Structure formats: structure tokens, C-alpha cells
Amino acid sequence: QSALTQPPSVSGAPGQRVTISCTGSSSNIGAGYDVHWYQQLPGTAPKLLIYGTSNRPSGVPDRVSGSKSGTSASLAITGLQAEDEADYYCQSYDSSLRVVFGGGTKLTVL
Amino acid sequence: QVQLQESGPGLVKPSQTLSLTCTVSGGSISSGDQYWSWIRQPPGKGLEWIGYIFYSGSPYYNPSLKSRVTISVDTSKNHFSLKLSSVTAADTAVYYCAREHYDTLNFDYWGQGTLVTVSS
Numbered sequence: 001q002s003a004l005t006q007p008p009s010v011s012g013a014p015g016q017r018v019t020i021s022c023t024g025s026s027s028n029i030g031a032g033y034d035v036h037w038y039q040q041l042p043g044t045a046p047k048l049l050i051y052g053t054s055n056r057p058s059g060v061p062d063r064v065s066g067s068k069s070g071t072s073a074s075l076a077i078t079g080l081q082a083e084d085e086a087d088y089y090c091q092s093y094d095s096s097l098r099v100v101f102g103g104g105t106k107l108t109v110l
Numbered sequence: 111q112v113q114l115q116e117s118g119p120g121l122v123k124p125s126q127t128l129s130l131t132c133t134v135s136g137g138s139i140s141s142g143d144q145y146w147s148w149i150r151q152p153p154g155k156g157l158e159w160i161g162y163i164f165y166s167g168s169p170y171y172n173p174s175l176k177s178r179v180t181i182s183v184d185t186s187k188n189h190f191s192l193k194l195s196s197v198t199a200a201d202t203a204v205y206y207c208a209r210e211h212y213d214t215l216n217f218d219y220w221g222q223g224t225l226v227t228v229s230s
Contacts, residue, residue: 002156036216038157045206045220046157052214089157093215098170099147099159 003028004090004102011108017078020105022090023071028100030071033093037066037075040087040104049088050075077107085109112137114207114221122201122228128194132207132221139188140165145210146190147217148181150203158203162210163190197228 005023012018022035029035034053038046048057050066053073063078073092077084090102118130132146139146147162161171161181169181175194183190194201204225208217 034214034216036214038217045223046217047220048216048218051211051216051218057218091157091216097173099162099172099210099215101157101159104156 002103003094003097003100004092006088006090006102006105008103009106009108011110012080013110014080014082016080017076018080018107019077020075020088020090020107022073022075022102024073024092024094024100025071027096028071028092028094029068029073031095035066035068035073036091038089038091040089042086046089080109082109112209112219114209114219116205116207116221116224118224118226120225120227122197122226123230124198124228125196128192128197128201128205128226128228130192130205130207130224130226131189132191133187133189134209135188139183139190140185143212145170145212146181146183147208147210148192149206149208149217150201151206151223152200152203160192160194160205199228202226202228 037050039049040046053068054066065076094100113135122128145162148160163169163181171179178195180193204223206223207221209219
């Protein structure tokens with residue numbers, strides 16, 4: 001059981017907008033800690049996609065965005081492309097557990 | 111550009127100790143503004159943080175693994191290591207080393223990962 005809860009899967013057609021939720025608790029997201037998002041393509045290591053809740057590292061397109069409210073965070077991808085098909089993980093700091101990850105969400109581009 | 115590379119046996123027998131090393135290149139492990147971490151991913155499953163260490167040697171571990179984990183750092187070799195004792199089949203996973211930024215607490219550089227299988 002992950003400390004952060006994500007939907008197992010989401011899907012969307014090319015060009016559409018999808019969102020992935022990440023629900024935590026008062027000891028992590030709700031305590032004000034930042035949320036980070038990673039993209040993992042099959043057979044590869046995770047890649048940082050969003051840090052500090054809403055910041056994009058260099059090279060990540062602006063159609064990818066992050067937000068947070070209360071004990072939850074969201075990752076949004078607009079203008080969906082085939083190359084976006086991957087697993088996505090959220091991560092935060094927890095006052096008891098230190099580093100916590102979500103269980104991961106598989107994004108399918110229809 | 112910082113690069114991390116895991117190394118170690120790909121097969122470990124049950125009840126034995128898993129040992130991995132992560133060699134850092136393109137930057138100093140002693141630069142002071144990052145934690146050096148181990149993360150694992152069982153086949154077909156999600157990511158699990160194992161623990162991290164600061165260059166000065168203060169480790170922090172996932173409470174669920176704390177009794178079996180030791181993470182150490184060797185600044186002279188610019189690498190850090192993981193030991194996981196009393197392994198079982200449940201410890202079969204891809205093991206990643208990663209750099210966690212001290213301020214933002216996100217993992218910005220990852221190794222490619224190494225699969226460790228626990229089997230007799």
C-alpha cells in the first residue's frame with residue numbers, strides 16, 4: 001500500500017488532455033511538501049518530469065503541468081502524443097516515512 | 111553532466127546479503143547539496159525508496175527495510191553502496207541509485223538500474 005494513491009491507469013486520444021491524480025495525507029502533501037512527477041518509459045529509469053509541484057526541468061514541454069490542492073496533486077498533459085505513453089509516478093516528502101512514491105499510473109494513448 | 115552507474119551481482123541466494131555499488135561521474139559525491147539514494151522496483155510494480163546517505167555519512171532508511179539495510183559512502187572512490195541482508199524472493203527487483211536534491215527533495219539523476227534476482 002503506497003503512501004500516495006494514484007489511479008492504476010488513464011487513457012486519452014491523441015490531442016486530448018489527460019490528468020493523473022495523486023492523493024496523500026496530512027503528513028505529506030497536506031503538510032505543504034512539494035510533489036514531484038516522473039515519467040518511466042518501458043525498460044528505462046524514471047525521468048524527472050515536474051519538480052516542486054509545478055516546475056518543469058529543461059527539455060520538458062510546456063504541455064506538461066503540475067498543480068496541488070490540499071492533500072492532492074495533479075499532473076496534466078495536453079495535446080496528447082503517442083510518445084507520452086508511459087508510467088507516471090508522483091513523489092513527495094513525508095514527515096514519518098521521508099520519501100514516498102505513488103503506486104504509479106499507466107497512461108495509454110488510444 | 112552527472113552520471114550514475116550501478117554494479118554488483120545479478121543473482122543472490124535466499125538468506126544471503128545483496129551488495130550493490132553506485133559510481134558517480136561528472137560530479138563530486140562530496141559537493142554537499144544532495145542526498146545519494148537507493149530505490150527499487152519489483153518486476154511489474156511501483157517504485158520503493160530504500161534509503162539515502164549524505165556525503166558526510168548520515169544515512170536514513172525506509173522504516174520497512176531499516177533492520178536489513180546499510181548504505182555507506184566512499185568519497186575517495188566517489189561511490190556509495192547498498193547492503194540488504196537476509197534477502198528473499200520478495201527482494202527481487204531492479205535497483206536504481208539516484209541523486210536527490212537537498213533543497214527540492216526530488217530525484218534529478220538516476221542510474222540505468224540493475225536487476226537483482228533472489229533465487230537458489
